[in-house]
Amino acid sequence: MRGRDLFSKFQIPLRLMEVVFGLMPRPLLKWLWALSDGLPDIVGIAFRYGILRRLAARCGNNVLVGRSVELRYPERLTIGSNVSIHKQCYLDAYGGMTIEDDVSIAHQSSLISFQHTWSDESLPIRDNPVTSAPIRIGRDVWIGCGVRVMAGVDIGQRSVVAAGAVVTKSVTPGSIAAGVPARVVKRIAGTAGSPGRGQAPAGVAASRAPVGAPGATGLQAAGPGRGQAPTGAAASRSPVGAPGATGPQAGGPGRGQAAAGGAASRSAAAAGTAGPQAPAVSGTAASRTAASSAAGATPQQQAGNVVNLHPSEGKATS
DSSP states (O other), X not given: OOHHHHHHHXXXXXXXXXXXXXXXXXXXXXXXXXXXXXXXXXXXXXXXXXXXXXXXXXXXXSEEEOTXXXXXXXXXXXXXXXXXXXXXXXXXXTTOEEEOSSOEEOTTOEEEOEEEOOOOTTSOGGGSOEEEOXXXXXXXXXXXXXXXXXXXXXXXXXXXXXXXXXXXXXXXTTEEEETTTTEEEEEOTTOTTSOOTTOOOHHHHHHTOOXXXXXXXXXXXXXXXTTOOOHHHHHHTSOTTOTTOOTHHHHSOOTTOOOHHHHHHHHHHHHHHHOTTOOOOHHHHHHHHHHHHOTTOOHHHHHTTOOEEOTTTOSEEO
């Protein structure tokens, strides 16, 4: 039988015991709390639950507190329902502490909501003032054995803190934290605020965003996508005379294209097949004649015989 089933079964006796403890002074209740460690398991759990309902600022239903659990400043402690705090834990609520529903704290863990300072060198560190900050343990959290949770930490809902971790900074919801100091090592799928199954974390998703996609930054914003050539390579492969073409592309032939004079000579050859006496294109004929008759011409004179096709006029110019 689960603890919540036992609580429902013995709810009336527990409420009567709570009324009796309500008539006792708080110092006596703290003394009875220490004595409860010598009681049998079930009786001791019921005894401590009744005292906790009287000492804590608020305590929900079905709260299990194991043996040798020490509570400091319980009047600043708020506990929800279905919570288990196992044996030899230490809870100091000097700066305030909230433990929400469905939380399990394994044995020998410590939650300390204050810390020492050392700024006044004229005093020993132990005599320096202390600072405090509240601790909040969200709903559906599992804290492993031997964990230390320091002041000001907020552990988000449905998270796990691995055994032996020292938590000095807040843990986001749906996370598994481990290490000294603790850091998030894994996400729990399907939790609000964390990626679901089959989804990459936000940083990974951003790195995989396609080029130009909203939110793409760095190399993704400017770099080519898969199967695309870089910007410079695309410009070098653009057709001759295409808008934006510069340098050699503006005057030279593109890949797979012949020079304008060569295109004209091919047109003349095609025309020659239609009629044996068809005249050759004047630019190509002139270039071949000049090339054969002026073998000793200077490079400048030879360059003057090359025929180009101007992209804007669509006609041969020499």
